[in-house]
Amino acid sequence: LAHLSNKAIYLLWLGNLRYQCILLCRQYVQKLLSTQEASYLQSLRNLKKKINLLQSSTGKQTTRTINSTCPRLDGPINGRKLGRSHAVGHEVHVLCDPGYELVGSESRVCQESLTWSGQQPTCRDINECASSPCLNGGTCVDEVNQFSCVCAKGWAGLTCQTTAAAATLPAATMGPFVRPSRCTIMQGTTHCTCEPGYTISGRDSNTCTDIDECELFHNGQAGKLCLHACVNTPGGYRCSCPIGYNVTRDGRSCKDIDECATRQNNCTKDQMCINTYGGFQCVRVDCPKIPNATYVKTSPMRCERNPCPVDNKACSQTPNSFSYHYLAVVSNLSAPRVMFRVSALRPIGDTLRFSLLGGRQARRHFTVQRSDRGTGQLMLVDPVQGPATLEAEVEMSELERRVQLGRYITKVTMFVSQYEF
Numbered sequence: 158l159a160h161l162s163n164k165a166i167y168l169l170w171l172g173n174l175r176y177q178c179i180l181l182c183r184q185y186v187q188k189l190l191s192t193q194e195a196s197y198l199q200s201l202r203n204l205k206k207k208i209n210l211l212q213s214s215t216g217k218q219t220t221r222t223i224n225s226t227c228p229r230l231d232g233p234i235n236g237r238k239l240g241r242s243h244a245v246g247h248e249v250h251v252l253c254d255p256g257y258e259l260v261g262s263e264s265r266v267c268q269e270s271l272t273w274s275g276q277q278p279t280c281r282d283i284n285e286c287a288s289s290p291c292l293n294g295g296t297c298v299d300e301v302n303q304f305s306c307v308c309a310k311g312w313a314g315l316t317c318q319t320t321a322a323a324a325t326l327p328a329a330t331m332g333p334f335v336r337p338s339r340c341t342i343m344q345g346t347t348h349c350t351c352e353p354g355y356t357i358s359g360r361d362s363n364t365c366t367d368i369d370e371c372e373l374f375h376n377g378q379a380g381k382l383c384l385h386a387c388v389n390t391p392g393g394y395r396c397s398c399p400i401g402y403n404v405t406r407d408g409r410s411c412k413d414i415d416e417c418a419t420r421q422n423n424c425t426k427d428q429m430c431i432n433t434y435g436g437f438q439c440v441r442v443d444c445p446k447i448p449n450a451t452y453v454k455t456s457p458m459r460c461e462r463n464p465c466p467v468d469n470k471a472c473s474q475t476p477n478s479f480s481y482h483y484l485a486v487v488s489n490l491s492a493p494r495v496m497f498r499v500s501a502l503r504p505i506g507d508t509l510r511f512s513l514l515g516g517r518q519a520r521r522h523f524t525v526q527r528s529d530r531g532t533g534q535l536m537l538v539d540p541v542q543g544p545a546t547l548e549a550e551v552e553m554s555e556l557e558r559r560v561q562l563g564r565y566i567t568k569v570t571m572f573v574s575q576y577e578f
């Protein structure tokens with residue numbers, strides 16, 4: 158075939174076809190013919206290519222083999238490949254990382270067939286527990302290149318080889334605060350580590366003991382860890398607050414819960430809710446019952462005397478008004494300090510007098526001073542340790558030429574919390 162010219166083959170075939178065409182239908186077949194011609198030319202080209210290839214390959218066989226390589230080989234995961242040449246006749250080797258074992262062929266050769274000998278190697282995690290290293294009923298936990306033993310009750314040590322009595326920590330204390338350590342044996346040396354928040358302990362470094370942060374940082378330079386109470390937890394700690402307080406966002410301090418604002422109180426409708434540090438108080442303002450006078454509530458916290466009958470001296474001597482104030486303070490508040498100020502809105506007469514009423518209790522904690530001509534102040538004289546409720550009454554009288562014109566009573570109730578925050 159190769160010796161015939163292309164044109165000769167073409168004409169040979171074409172002539173035959175055309176002859177048949179004329180006999181049938183010229184127009185229809187003309188179309189068919191052009192496609193046939195194209196496809197014929199294409200197959201002829203392919204044929205020529207193949208012949209050329211065949212011819213050249215016979216002459217250049219050796220060159221081609223030397224030039225060829227096997228497919229690229231990557232090192233296995235958790236291992237590596239030694240040897241870079243992928244050419245025919247060359248070898249590569251595979252090594253696994255420590256803690257992994259080889260599965261498949263360690264060496265592979267690039268063969269004449271341009272394929273690698275042997276099987277695709279992989280590196281598999283060695284099961285350190287396979288040899289059952291934990292004794293006396295201990296449970297082995299396999300990890301990469303290491304293992305740890307969770308010992309049965311009464312046993313301790315890296316491989317649970319010693320009785321708990323021999324170990325520094327009895328097995329009975331094993332719990333969330335005492336954990337087994339993680340140990341690695343490398344070249345005959347044991348290296349043990351603990352989870353964060355734990356520290357190595359035990360005779361063989363075989364256990365990890367929880368660090369008591371509360372104890373450790375109790376009076377540390379950074380100050381106490383917690384404002385109120387520190388609770389040691391396995392591997393950590395948290396701060397807690399007394400009832401009536403919530404731990405602040407920083408987790409260290411306590412902030413008072415406003416029970417009055419959050420409806421966490423059970424005060425009735427006729428009571429007022431007073432938020433205190435760590436709690437709340439329900440208070441009810443009732444006007445006093447005093448002979449010869451009657452009082453009426455003019456605001457939730459104030460009572461005023463009804464007008465006295467003319468010439469009723471006993472009535473006109475009674476206080477003109479009572480006002481009520483409630484203060485919430487923390488325990489051990491520094492003193493002396495001003496707790497409350499009283500002044501006359503529209504003073505009449507020539508003199509204002511301020512005095513402290515109430516029994517001995519009031520006098521022990523408070524005193525009343527004038528701060529300016531028209532103002533008196535209730536002072537706390539000593540720090541008060543809570544929880545406590547203190548009451549004090551401040552009387553303000555107006556006088557004109559030493560004759561009393563009016564008396565006004567201010568009742569102050571102080572709720573002292575149990576804590577200093």
Ligand SMILES: *[C@@H]1O[C@H](CO)[C@@H](O)[C@H](O)[C@H]1NC(C)=O
Nearest residue numbers: 220221222223224225226244
């Ligand atoms: C084969 O070898 C020739 C000459 O040595 C070189 O020019 C060519 O790039 C090589 N081909 C491959 C695929 O390596």
Ligand SMILES: *[C@@H]1O[C@H](CO)[C@@H](O)[C@H](O)[C@H]1NC(C)=O
Nearest residue numbers: 402403404412413414415419
């Ligand atoms: C306080 O904490 C409790 C529970 O942790 C929560 O339900 C409540 O909303 C908190 N109150 C305030 C005022 O943050």
Ligand SMILES: *[C@@H]1O[C@H](CO)[C@@H](O)[C@H](O)[C@H]1NC(C)=O
Nearest residue numbers: 422423424425426428439440
């Ligand atoms: C509110 O509840 C407390 C207990 O939580 C109880 O001691 C107190 O008497 C109650 N007060 C009222 C007004 O119901």
Ligand SMILES: *[C@@H]1O[C@H](CO)[C@@H](O)[C@H](O)[C@H]1NC(C)=O
Nearest residue numbers: 448449450468469470471472
């Ligand atoms: C004051 O009240 C008492 C008892 O309520 C009564 O005996 C007395 O007469 C009254 N005084 C005046 C001046 O009304």
Ligand SMILES: *[C@@H]1O[C@H](CO)[C@@H](O)[C@H](O)[C@H]1NC(C)=O
Nearest residue numbers: 488489490491540542576577
């Ligand atoms: C009260 O406060 C003072 C100083 O602010 C402090 O030294 C003292 O220990 C506190 N007392 C109590 C009982 O907390």
